[in-house]
Structure formats: structure tokens, C-alpha cells
Amino acid sequence: xxxxxxxxxxxxxxxxxxxxxxxxxxxxxxxxxxxxxxxxxxxxxxxxxxxxxxxxxxxxxxxxxxxxxxxxxxxxxxxxxxxxxxxxxxxxxxxxxxxxxxxxxxxxxxxxxxxxxxxxxxxxxxxxxxxxxxxxxxxxxxxxxxxxxxxxxxxxxxxxxxxxxxxxxx
Numbered sequence: 001x002x003x004x005x006x007x008x009x010x011x012x013x014x015x016x017x018x019x020x021x022x023x024x025x026x027x028x029x030x031x032x033x034x035x036x037x038x039x040x041x042x043x044x045x046x047x048x049x050x051x052x053x054x055x056x057x058x059x060x061x062x063x064x065x066x067x068x069x070x071x072x073x074x075x076x077x078x079x080x081x082x083x084x085x086x087x088x089x090x091x092x093x094x095x096x097x098x099x100x101x102x103x104x105x106x107x108x109x110x111x112x113x114x115x116x117x118x119x120x121x122x123x124x125x126x127x128x129x130x131x132x133x134x135x136x137x138x139x140x141x142x143x144x145x146x147x148x149x150x151x152x153x154x155x156x157x158x159x160x161x162x163x164x165x166x167x168x169x170x
Contacts, residue, residue: 027135
């Protein structure tokens with residue numbers, strides 16, 4: 001009889017272990033999918049944000065250079081000096097315009113990526129829902145496998161629940 005109880009316990013332990021392994025596999029799949037569908041795109045977007053900020057700082061510096069060149073032209077004392085300084089203004093304006101286009105394109109690309117990030121957040125939510133649904137189904141399946149077997153454990157559960165209700169009444 002003791003051997004039979006050990007065998008039943010072992011069978012339940014095997015069923016629980018198999019169920020836990022399947023839940024672990026489901027969790028691994030969820031983590032992998034979350035990385036692919038959300039974390040990786042988010043990290044790439046964050047890395048590009050640093051480059052955008054760098055380009056913005058460069059644009060600001062070039063704007064200050066352009067403003068300074070224009071001020072030097074305004075403060076020029078002679079027409080000849082003004083004509084010499086206009087070359088600096090033209091060069092500064094050219095550099096500013098080039099940097100402006102680079103920055104504008106990067107910001108437009110970021111706007112598109114931000115719209116894509118909404119899709120990635122939705123994908124993350126779907127991945128999590130799929131995982132929790134699968135984990136719940138596996139847990140219910142595991143419970144059924146354990147509880148559907150004939151065992152003395154069911155009798156013990158009934159005794160415990162009826163014993164606890166009688167002790168609560170006292």
C-alpha cells in the first residue's frame with residue numbers, strides 16, 4: 001500500500017514537472033518574442049535619438065556662427081570690409097542649410113519610427129496576452145492531471161476542509 005502511495009505521488013510529481021517545463025518554455029517564447037518585437041526596436045530608436053540630439057547641437061552651433069557672421073557684416077565700417085565679410089556669411093549660410101536638411105530628415109524619420117513604436121507596443125501587449133493565456137491553460141491542464149487521478153489525497157483534502165470549518169465554528 002505504501003508503494004502505491006509513493007507511485008501516485010511520483011506520477012503527480014511527473015505531471016507537475018512536465019507542466020512546469022511547458023510553462024517555462026512558454027515563458028521563454030514570450031521573452032524572445034518581446035525582445036524581437038519591442039525591446040530591440042526600442043533600443044534602436046533610443047540609439048538614433050542620441051544621433052538626432054547631436055545633429056541638433058551642431059545645427060544650433062552653425063546657426064550661432066551664421067548669426068555672428070551676419071552681425072559682423074552689419075557692423076562693418078566700409079563697403080569693402082562688408083563685401084569681404086559677405087563671403088563668410090554665404091559660407092556659414094551654406095553650412096547651416098546643409099545641416100538643417102540633415103536634421104530635418106532625421107526628425108522626419110524619427111516621426112515615422114515613433115508611429116512604428118506604437119505598433120511595437122501593441123505587439124508587446126499581444127505577446128504578453130498570449131503568454132498569460134497559454135500559462136493559464138497549461139496550469140489548468142496540470143491541475144486536471146493531478147486532480148483526476150484516484151488518490152487518498154482527495155480524502156485528506158475533504159477532511160482538512162471539513163476539519164477547518166468545524167474548528168472555525170468553535
